[in-house]
Amino acid sequence: MPELPEVESYRRYFEATALHQTVREVEVLDSKVVKVDPDYLRQQLVGQRFTGTDRIGKYLFVHLSSGRVLLLHFGMTGELAHYAPTAELPRFTRVRFGLANGYHLAFVDPRKFGRIELGDSVPQFQAAKGLSADALKLPLDNFKAALAKRMAPIKSVLLDQAVAAGVGNWIADEMLFQARVHPLRRAAHLTQAETAGLHQVMLHILELAVAHEAYYRDFPPYFLLHSRGWTDAPIAPCPGCAGEVAKTEVGGRATYFCPRCQPTAP
DNA sequence: CTGAGTGTTCTTCG
């Protein structure tokens, strides 16, 4: 779930439910997802107010009244759950923030690949993680420059958060499909037009996904996404040619593409 | 029971 559009949804959810709240308690149910000492996290958070949010790619940042920054990364299966004082702790909650109004905000993550960290500023985190500008704000020239020096398959390069922060596995596939680029092409070998095309569809896909709050079923029918078998409908044929979509593995990740619409370059 | 999964990070090798 959590690629850029989902994390943007989580950011808005956080703003709608927890912004301006003061933290009353912090319960770490699984210290695996907390990069700092749980006692330190508690000491740094309790009594502080959430004053604002930021997002770069898949990273959500929460500003604290102390001036410090809380980082939330959702891994493969993370999400936020805001729930009433009387409600039960959601299943797979790893960290629970008790808010001054009695409500709770849960960091839920079955697979425990998510991480919570504490730092001094967003730029500091951005540098430490080696993140490019957020994919939605990434200038074409930066994107071109990043691809030009990489000989790895374009699919793998697109997943590198130093190239276009926020692009994840289905978005990379979607970009390659809509720009008609084969996932195994070497990044540096793409033409200027292909690179520009990828950048353009990246913005299109991300803006549309954010607008639909990453609710896949609402995406237009020409999206390859519908061929992944995620929705309850059966695996759809290629939206471009109605042929069968291929599934392979690139860089260890499941990769869907259409062999007819995305031919290998000569 | 086996396998696949939306991500990052570390290690190894060149």
Add this chain to the structure above:
DNA sequence: ACGAAGAACACTCA
């Protein structure tokens, strides 16, 4: 030093 490739991480659900 850096890029590429692969493994590891941890756990659920189909």
